[in-house]
Amino acid sequence: MIDPGLITSTSDVIIGLAVAVPVVVVGGGVALGVRLRGRGRKRQRSTVVREEAPPGALPSPKAPPAPVGGVADVGIRAPSVEVAPAVEVAPAVEVAPAATYRGRMGKARGLLSGYLGSVRARAKIDASTWDDLEEALIRADVGVGATDALLDDLRSRVKAGEISGADGLIDALKADLVATLCTADASLAVPGSGSEQPGDDDSGNGRSVDVWLFVGVNGVGKTTTVGKVASRLSAQGTKVMLAAADTFRAAAAEQLETWASRSHADIVRGAEGGDPSSVVFDAVQRAESKGHSVVLADTAGRLHNKVNLVEELKKIRRVADRSPGQVVEVLLVLDATTGQNGLAQAKVFTEAVDVSGVVLTKLDGTAKGGIVVAIQRELGLPVKLVGLGEGVGDLVDFDAAAFVDALF
Numbered sequence: 001m002i003d004p005g006l007i008t009s010t011s012d013v014i015i016g017l018a019v020a021v022p023v024v025v026v027g028g029g030v031a032l033g034v035r036l037r038g039r040g041r042k043r044q045r046s047t048v049v050r051e052e053a054p055p056g057a058l059p060s061p062k063a064p065p066a067p068v069g070g071v072a073d074v075g076i077r078a079p080s081v082e083v084a085p086a087v088e089v090a091p092a093v094e095v096a097p098a099a100t101y102r103g104r105m106g107k108a109r110g111l112l113s114g115y116l117g118s119v120r121a122r123a124k125i126d127a128s129t130w131d132d133l134e135e136a137l138i139r140a141d142v143g144v145g146a147t148d149a150l151l152d153d154l155r156s157r158v159k160a161g162e163i164s165g166a167d168g169l170i171d172a173l174k175a176d177l178v179a180t181l182c183t184a185d186a187s188l189a190v191p192g193s194g195s196e197q198p199g200d201d202d203s204g205n206g207r208s209v210d211v212w213l214f215v216g217v218n219g220v221g222k223t224t225t226v227g228k229v230a231s232r233l234s235a236q237g238t239k240v241m242l243a244a245a246d247t248f249r250a251a252a253a254e255q256l257e258t259w260a261s262r263s264h265a266d267i268v269r270g271a272e273g274g275d276p277s278s279v280v281f282d283a284v285q286r287a288e289s290k291g292h293s294v295v296l297a298d299t300a301g302r303l304h305n306k307v308n309l310v311e312e313l314k315k316i317r318r319v320a321d322r323s324p325g326q327v328v329e330v331l332l333v334l335d336a337t338t339g340q341n342g343l344a345q346a347k348v349f350t351e352a353v354d355v356s357g358v359v360l361t362k363l364d365g366t367a368k369g370g371i372v373v374a375i376q377r378e379l380g381l382p383v384k385l386v387g388l389g390e391g392v393g394d395l396v397d398f399d400a401a402a403f404v405d406a407l408f
Contacts, residue, residue, distance in 0.1 A: 100396060101406035104388040108369035108407055112136050116408065120166045125158055129166065133173070140407075141339045143374035150176055174404050180373055181400035184382035186357070188397070189328040191238045192293045209287045211280070211295045211320045214359075215313060215349055216333035218301030221361040221387065223252055225333050226298045227259025228395040229385075233294060240265040241290070243283035243297040245276035245316060256298055262392075266292065276300060276312070277319040284325035295325065310352045317353045331384065333359045334375075337366040346379055357384035360398075364388045369407055372398075 115136035119129050130151060137147040154172055157163045163172050191210055212229070214222045223246065230240045242260050244267060246252035253269045260267040268286055270279035280297050287295050299316060300309075321327045332355045334342040349355050358375055363386045372383050383398045 100388055100394075101399065101402040104364035104394075105369060105403075105406040107364075107366060108140060111140055112408065116170060119170060122166055125164075125166065125169055129169070130155070133169075137370060140370035141368035141374065142370035143340065143343070143378065146180070146370075146373050146377045149377070150180075170408070174408055177373060177404045177407075178400050181376055181383075181403065184376055184380060186382040186384050186398050186400075188357070188384055191233060191236075208293070209284050209295055209325045210293060210328045211284060211297060211325045212329040212331060213297050213299060213317060213320060213327060213353070214331050214333055215299050215353060215355070216301065217345055218249075220301075220333045220335040220338075222246075222301070222333045223255050223259070223298050225331075225359050225361065225385075225387070225395065226256065226296050227263060228392050230259060230265045230296055231263040231392050232395070233296075234263045234265055238294055239290075239292040241283050241287040241292040241295045242267040243280045243295055244269045245279045245283075245297050246300040247272055247274045247276050247279065248300045252298065252300070265296075266290065277316050280316055280320045281322070284320065284322075288324045295320075310348065313349075313353055328356075330354060330356050331359050332357070332381070333361060334371075336360050336363045336368060336371060336386075339366075339368045339371055340374070342371055343374055343378065346375055346381060350379060350381065355381060357382050359383075359385040359387070359395075361387035364394075369403070372403065 115132045118132050214226050216222050233240050242265050244253040244256045247270050268283040283295050330353050332349050358381050386398050388394045
């Protein structure tokens, strides 16, 4: 008979050896031992991270992971009490505008990559080089006029010996595009900076409310743009009043009211089918009485080839510019996917309401990003904001260098 107690103690010895020496060269023992050591190291690192904090201290606050399809709001941190030590939380990532452009302009960059690859593959600059560059720029909607001007300048510099080689030519093209896009002031009006003191206008009244008008045709994203701008200004501490002056589209006021709630802004609405100018006038008066410094006015989608609608837009502009209001921005919202048709819209709106800048939406969803160059070169209008996605933080200031870098 074998003593049961002896079996128990022997098992204990075997188990102890297995724990102390996980690598057993029998069958699959080596692999098992390696896996055990690997898991042991992971547990050890997790333990070290938790032990670095002094006893009783709360864990360091960490940023939540970025939402799918959007960009995480930079600078916002989750409260430390909501982060459990055992939960893996993505580290905070500071997203610069250049990184955002590069990540969202894949379609435009994809269109150019094939042509630029052919240019770089050649040993010298020849006729085919110029053909490839011309086709690439026109397909990207830079426009015939802007393309001819850019390439004529490059040809003269190549002939003079200032540029040599394919890489040098592409670098020079990028520099010329940046220079072209920097010819106009793309900065937005600072809320309150343009306000005059009492007695400065002809009526003897003070002008204390800045008015931003948003204009454009149907479907370009005006109302969404107004909401995103309101969110940005409110986050900066500016008191914002929204004017739902699109009284022709049934859902426009409801949509803007939703944005007002999200951005902690007030809103003035009018009756459906009512006079949009009166809505803007009431919003300015209300803003002055409640201490708001900015009114953002959403207007109905105006067909740029309809004279009566354009005349109504002129009236809105005149009314918005009456004391105590003053129009400091007239932003034309264009859909980047429309290409050269957007240029035709810009010409008419500029003549009607003296547009101060362009908001280019849906830039992430098109290969026609070159329309930015055509708008600025042919109309002298700066692109001030661009939409790179659906999120609130995806409406960003236009950055010429980041745009061109992402394009190439």
